[in-house]
Amino acid sequence: MRFDVYTPLLVSLLLPLVSPVIGRRVAPALAARVLSSAAVLTAAAATWSLVLLATALLGDAPPLIREAHQDGRPLADPVPEVIGVAACVALAVVVRRVRRAVRTERRTRRMLRRLCEGHPRDTELVVAASEVPQAFAIPGRPGRILVTSAMLGALAPAERRVLLAHERAHLRHRHGQLVTAVTFAAAANPLLGPVRSAVIFLVERWADEQAATDVGDRGTTARALARAALSAGPGCALNFAERAVTRRIAALQMAPPPSLWPAAAAVLALGVGAALFAADATGDLLALLSDALT
Amino acid sequence: MAGTGSRGRAERRSAGELESEVLAALWATEGPLTPAEIQTEIGGGLAYNTVHTILKRLYDKGLVLRDADGRRGAYRPAKNAAELTAEAMHEALDRGPDPIAALQQFVSGLSPEEERALRNLFAGGGA
Numbered sequence: 243m244r245f246d247v248y249t250p251l252l253v254s255l256l257l258p259l260v261s262p263v264i265g266r267r268v269a270p271a272l273a274a275r276v277l278s279s280a281a282v283l284t285a286a287a288a289t290w291s292l293v294l295l296a297t298a299l300l301g302d303a304p305p306l307i308r309e310a311h312q313d314g315r316p317l318a319d320p321v322p323e324v325i326g327v328a329a330c331v332a333l334a335v336v337v338r339r340v341r342r343a344v345r346t347e348r349r350t351r352r353m354l355r356r357l358c359e360g361h362p363r364d365t366e367l368v369v370a371a372s373e374v375p376q377a378f379a380i381p382g383r384p385g386r387i388l389v390t391s392a393m394l395g396a397l398a399p400a401e402r403r404v405l406l407a408h409e410r411a412h413l414r415h416r417h418g419q420l421v422t423a424v425t426f427a428a429a430a431n432p433l434l435g436p437v438r439s440a441v442i443f444l445v446e447r448w449a450d451e452q453a454a455t456d457v458g459d460r461g462t463t464a465r466a467l468a469r470a471a472l473s474a475g476p477g478c479a480l481n482f483a484e485r486a487v488t489r490r491i492a493a494l495q496m497a498p499p500p501s502l503w504p505a506a507a508a509v510l511a512l513g514v515g516a517a518l519f520a521a522d523a524t525g526d527l528l529a530l531l532s533d534a535l536t
Numbered sequence: 537m538a539g540t541g542s543r544g545r546a547e548r549r550s551a552g553e554l555e556s557e558v559l560a561a562l563w564a565t566e567g568p569l570t571p572a573e574i575q576t577e578i579g580g581g582l583a584y585n586t587v588h589t590i591l592k593r594l595y596d597k598g599l600v601l602r603d604a605d606g607r608r609g610a611y612r613p614a615k616n617a618a619e620l621t622a623e624a625m626h627e628a629l630d631r632g633p634d635p636i637a638a639l640q641q642f643v644s645g646l647s648p649e650e651e652r653a654l655r656n657l658f659a660g661g662g663a
Contacts, residue, residue: 359624471646
């Protein structure tokens, strides 16, 4: 309990440090999967640790202390009161942040449903007659691809095929769910923010690689990205650091990165470790409390 | 550029995917297109009959219109639903970057330096 309970917090500090390295060296499909799994495990474990630390305050509750004193046994309280109180405050913040993330997610889904209104259900492509070059995948059953007429007009035929293949890859590999999961993880644990950014970038890279495979040409894929980005222009700067098109284009001009299983396994081990230590701390606390009560 | 890597791939694309490609081709072009023109535009060894079948399906769904006053047999995209979608999209964009930024966009903005670098890519790469 004394150390175990803090391990998830330690992992929350480590994971953001390793995620850029993993993102650069490991095949995007594998890197995105292990980083998001590790982030979800770590966020859950860290939140649970806060619950444990807050629960340990119960050890300071008067009835328990009285009983402990009656028994004549000193109560081994492993958690200083200050930390217990801090954990309560942190938990309140976590709850607020997660609730806000859930609300944002719901609002986005409602908006997406509205975008598809009036388009037949069994058609994959939803065109918006707009001068703003824009394209994104709309997750769901079935998933749809929204593209504006300006974006379609800006691309050559082969590049349009890249665009469609890229968005299809998002849908086929359920990137929406992956990003939502890691977004909730970062909401519950702000330390994991950089991991979320890394995963958001990696699913774009993953879809780029899949598009290059489907179209059979990395050069055309890179050109499609460049042309689309140029038509979008410098005006719309929606988190371009996270999705950095130039980095994606550069990656397509090199060979695809290998699936480095050992590195991926190490990342996953961090997340699993956080969860195991949190579970161990739970056992310790239960033993302690039952000890104090009997 | 379009052909070499993708020759013969058309047959492996599903009907739904081909529908998207035909619709995208129609929206990308300013004027109406005949099935033969669409066939050339899409490439990849797509049979004329296949293009025709896809156009008929898109027509039945109300997504494309037959060009009445133009050339016979030419098609153009139907705008109604697309305009409603554009309206909803602009509304969402105006409300703030949040909802759209949360999605997997194909590309996002560039910094001025990045834009210069990309223009050089086209100049040097012979696109």
